[in-house]
Amino acid sequence: xxxxxxxxxxxxxxxxxxxxxxxxxxxxxxxxxxxxxxxxxxxxxxxxxxxxxxxxxxxxxxxxxxxxxxxxxxxxxxxxxxxxxxxxxxxxxxxxxxxxxxxxxxxxxxxxxxxxxxxxxxxxxxxxxxxxxxxxxxxxxxxxxxxxxxxxxxxxxxxx
Amino acid sequence: xxxxxxxxxxxxxxxxxxxxxxxxxxxxxxxxxxxxxxxxxxxxxxxxxxxxxxxxxxxxxxxxxxxxxxxxxxxxxxxxxxxxxxxxxxxxxxxxxxxxxxxxxxxxxxxxxxxxxxxxxxxxxxxxxxxxxxxxxxxxxxxxxxxxxxxxxxxxxxxx
Amino acid sequence: xxxxxxxxxxxxxxxxxxxxxxxxxxxxxxxxxxxxxxxxxxxxxxxxxxxxxxxxxxxxxxxxxxxxxxxxxxxxxxxxxxxxxxxxxxxxxxxxxxxxxxxxxxxxxxxxxxxxxxxxxxxxxxxxxxxxxxxxxxxxxxxxxxxxxxxxxxxxxxxx
Numbered sequence: 309x310x311x312x313x314x315x316x317x318x319x320x321x322x323x324x325x326x327x328x329x330x331x332x333x334x335x336x337x338x339x340x341x342x343x344x345x346x347x348x349x350x351x352x353x354x355x356x357x358x359x360x361x362x363x364x365x366x367x368x369x370x371x372x373x374x375x376x377x378x379x380x381x382x383x384x385x386x387x388x389x390x391x392x393x394x395x396x397x398x399x400x401x402x403x404x405x406x407x408x409x410x411x412x413x414x415x416x417x418x419x420x421x422x423x424x425x426x427x428x429x430x431x432x433x434x435x436x437x438x439x440x441x442x443x444x445x446x447x448x449x450x451x452x453x454x455x456x457x458x459x460x461x462x463x464x465x466x467x468x
Numbered sequence: 469x470x471x472x473x474x475x476x477x478x479x480x481x482x483x484x485x486x487x488x489x490x491x492x493x494x495x496x497x498x499x500x501x502x503x504x505x506x507x508x509x510x511x512x513x514x515x516x517x518x519x520x521x522x523x524x525x526x527x528x529x530x531x532x533x534x535x536x537x538x539x540x541x542x543x544x545x546x547x548x549x550x551x552x553x554x555x556x557x558x559x560x561x562x563x564x565x566x567x568x569x570x571x572x573x574x575x576x577x578x579x580x581x582x583x584x585x586x587x588x589x590x591x592x593x594x595x596x597x598x599x600x601x602x603x604x605x606x607x608x609x610x611x612x613x614x615x616x617x618x619x620x621x622x623x624x625x626x627x628x
Numbered sequence: 629x630x631x632x633x634x635x636x637x638x639x640x641x642x643x644x645x646x647x648x649x650x651x652x653x654x655x656x657x658x659x660x661x662x663x664x665x666x667x668x669x670x671x672x673x674x675x676x677x678x679x680x681x682x683x684x685x686x687x688x689x690x691x692x693x694x695x696x697x698x699x700x701x702x703x704x705x706x707x708x709x710x711x712x713x714x715x716x717x718x719x720x721x722x723x724x725x726x727x728x729x730x731x732x733x734x735x736x737x738x739x740x741x742x743x744x745x746x747x748x749x750x751x752x753x754x755x756x757x758x759x760x761x762x763x764x765x766x767x768x769x770x771x772x773x774x775x776x777x778x779x780x781x782x783x784x785x786x787x788x
Contacts, residue, residue: 309475315629317478318637325718328735332754354551391674391776393752395717395737397555398485415488417555417579419737419752421776427749429587432553432579434492456551456581469635477638514711557715558645575648577715577739589747592713592739594652616711616741 317401320412320439323446328394331467336381339467340374344440344449347371351453351460351468354433365455365465377467384464389423392430392466405438409449412437416453418468431468432456477561480572480599483606488554491627496541499627500534504600504609507531511613511620511628514593525615525625537627544624549583552590552626565598569609572597576613578628591628592616637721640732640759643766648714651787656701659787660694664760664769667691671773671780671788674753685775685785697787704784709743712750712786725758729769732757736773738788751788752776 323342330338343349350364368374395417402411413436420430438450453468483502490498503509510524528534555577562571573596580590598610613628643662650658663669670684688694715737722731733756740750758770773788 309479311471311631314474314478314634318634319629322637322720325720325734328718329720329733329754332735393735393737393754393776395555395557395715395735397557397715397717398488400482400485400489413489414485415492415553415555417553417577417737419749419776421752425777425779427752427777429579429589429749432581432587434489434553456553456579457585457587459585469639471631474634474638555715555717557717558648560642560645560649573649574645575652575713575715577713577737589739589749592741592747594649594713616713616739617745617747619745 316410317399320401320410320446321399323439324396324399324414328396332391332393336378336467339378340371342448343371343374343451344442344447345371347374347448348450349374349448349452351455351465353455353458355458357436357452357454365460366453366467374467381464381466391421393419393421395419396435408441410439412439416468430462431460476570477559480561480570480606481559483599484556484559484574488556492551492553496538496627499538500531502608503531503534503611504602504607505531507534507608508610509534509608509612511615511625513615513618515618517596517612517614525620526613526627534627541624541626551581553579553581555579556595568601570599572599576628590622591620636730637719640721640730640766641719643759644716644719644734648716652711652713656698656787659698660691662768663691663694663771664762664767665691667694667768668770669694669768669772671775671785673775673778675778677756677772677774685780686773686787694787701784701786711741713739713741715739716755728761730759732759736788750782751780 327342349368351366352364356363368377396414399414405411413434415434418431419427421427433453433455436452436454437448439446440449487502509528511526512524516523528537556574559574560572565571573594575594578591579587581587593615596612596614597608599606600609647662669688671686672684676683688697716734719734725731733754735754738751739747741747753775756772756774757768759766760769
């Protein structure tokens with residue numbers, strides 16, 4: 309394994325760590341910055357994903373739609389005292405699928421802690437992503453959040 | 469830390485990621501490929517492991533036994549609509565214990581999602597493994613899945 | 629990304645893995661060795677942390693206080709048959725904040741397994757740490773364990 313391959317993996321690990329901390333710290337306004345302008349993003353179930361169904365709990369075909377999503381979440385202003393904690397592991401960087409385009413998979417688990425202290429498994433699944441190198445950083449040109457479960461226990465679907 | 473040590477760690481992380489995705493995607497037929505022909509594999513409890521007891525929920529002394537295990541699981545044909553999700557972390561590569569032989573430990577957590585969407589902690593524990601470099605890849609010559617719990621809530625013990 | 633940056637990240641990942649295995653194996657007497665002599669360590673809640681409150685479930689301003697803490701835990705001799713399992717991910721190495729001083733964040737999840745086999749989420753949160761290079765290894769000069777929850781279900785607060 310050469311140094312360039314290693315450096316890329318370490319950079320991508322850093323990106324996924326930044327992504328998790330951004331969401332867990334509720335810095336949602338920074339979340340769209342992880343994506344390219346013409347990105348594709350959706351949250352879907354493993355069954356829908358396997359069946360090739362285009363449906364999703366969240367579905368966006370541009371960074372602007374992600375920005376709108378965050379605005380809607382803030383305006384809905386539902387008092388949500390819970391905290392979310394992402395655990396991400398088993399990052400797989402697949403071979404280059406285009407010039408500077410890399411496909412990456414990772415497993416995730418999200419724990420929700422309610423204000424009273426009760427902790428539950430909120431979501432588990434895997435990311436199926438495509439990343440491009442742009443402006444000296446990596447951005448998601450495609451991110452599919454594939455949930456092991458059919459549904460999520462939440463009033464308003466949040467970014468995952 | 470030299471580049472060879474770093475490259476080895478990154479390669480081993482990739483192997484553990486591939487292993488997790490293989491199991492979580494239910495590609496069980498590919499699972500024995502992660503092992504050497506004369507491998508040792510078992511799933512046991514932390515108490516049994518500490519006491520040096522040879523017992524285990526699954527016990528195999530060759531790759532062929534792992535292949536048989538998968539066949540038995542498929543033939544049993546128990547309808548299991550649940551999904552499993554591995555989270556693996558805290559990978560420790562210990563010093564070389566023989567020519568090209570490395571001992572590795574890692575923590576794992578497996579979340580089970582039932583078809584109705586209910587998610588539970590299925591297993592937690594650590595891997596105590598021995599890996600060898602063969603055919604330009606790493607293979608487990610020994611893998612012990614040491615469960616924190618005494619038992620697992622399942623009809624047929626699945627690979628972990 | 630240069631080789632020194634990569635090497636540092638790999639070393640720090642190894643440190644966090646060693647730390648998790650030390651606690652999970654109940655080798656508490658080795659736990660203070662991860663810290664500098666004049667370290668700061670505390671376990672606190674996210675709310676207290678955000679409000680800048682100095683309180684904490686555990687609070688120590690030196691390695692000797694950590695050693696005392698372990699002694700107290702052993703002498704209390706509360707029969708605790710449970711096991712703990714740390715999952716640590718999303719390690720972020722922030723820029724050098726002083727000569728050889730690095731700030732690091734990571735997410736963690738701790739699963740508790742009772743003797744009867746029942747597994748629950750014991751703690752979730754993040755580490756907010758400061759590390760220094762000393763004696764050819766890395767040590768925590770500061771470690772804050774920021775819990776997503778207000779409290780922990782335990783009789784005696786254990787190291788996290």
